[in-house]
Amino acid sequence: MMESGRLFFDPSACHGKLLFLGSGDGVYRGARPMIGMEETSKRRPFFSSAEDLYDEEYYDEQLPEKKRRLTPDQVHLLEKSFEEENKLEPERKTQLAKKLGLQPRQVAVWFQNRRARWKTKQLERDYDLLKSSYDSLASNHDSVVKENEKLKSEVASLTEKLQAKQVVTEQTPGQRADPLPVEIINVSPLQHRVKAEDRLSTGSGGSEVEDEDGPQLVDSGDSYFPSDEYPGCVGPVDGVQSEEDDGSDDGRSYFSDVFAVTGQQQQQQQQHEEALDWWVWPN
DNA sequence: TTGTGTTTTATTGCCTCC
């Protein structure tokens, strides 16, 4: 029994184009064997037993150039080896080839194709992770928009009440009757709430909020979203910083400090990072 | 049985690294 060719064909004979029918244009068209369709009746089933594979008689009837699948045992060993290290050093290639009764070239090709399959799967996994991450962010965004709408309507309602109250005080002698400043109508809902509360609680009439463009809420020591009133809001507002203020720009989401990350999200993040670690194969 | 889709084995050409 031949050492290297006992299981399958002799791949060394397959590397050239001599065994293949030419396509006529000199261009290689793939591993077309020199056998006719009548050979199909001699096809070996995919899951042949090891005994069959060592049966010389079985292969004597086969033309050597026929493409064959590896046995489950061979694939198992190759998979184990791939798990240990997905790249193949020359020495390991030779050892594996001897062990499996294959040509080193076949082992190398198997690893090459296996890496390609792994990469495809990895891309699918990465896509799924990114998609779930996006879905989660989109969901958060929706809830923020709804909360914003709710706050806006609350501000409008409070403004109406405030104006009504001022009308009453105007008609009452001895009371201040300052007209509502125009700016209070135009500021963002959050700032609006701050200004209104400043006026109502301290009576100072002043406000430290000057910039209407950004969410620059000055630290007053209090949360503008009392947890009992706004259970959906996590953490004090003074934790919100503008991007300019934030010296700890580590590339993470701006919202990560505002919205608590769920356990699931943390797990997904960790999985993704592990996946990316895997992605960079060691050399 | 047959047509069709998927998986596996293998080749080719290009690129990078030493």
Add this chain to the structure above:
DNA sequence: GGAGGCAATAAAACACAA
């Protein structure tokens, strides 16, 4: 320049529905 890796691709082998 040779060795090895990867992407693209071909074709055999296989699975499966009609």
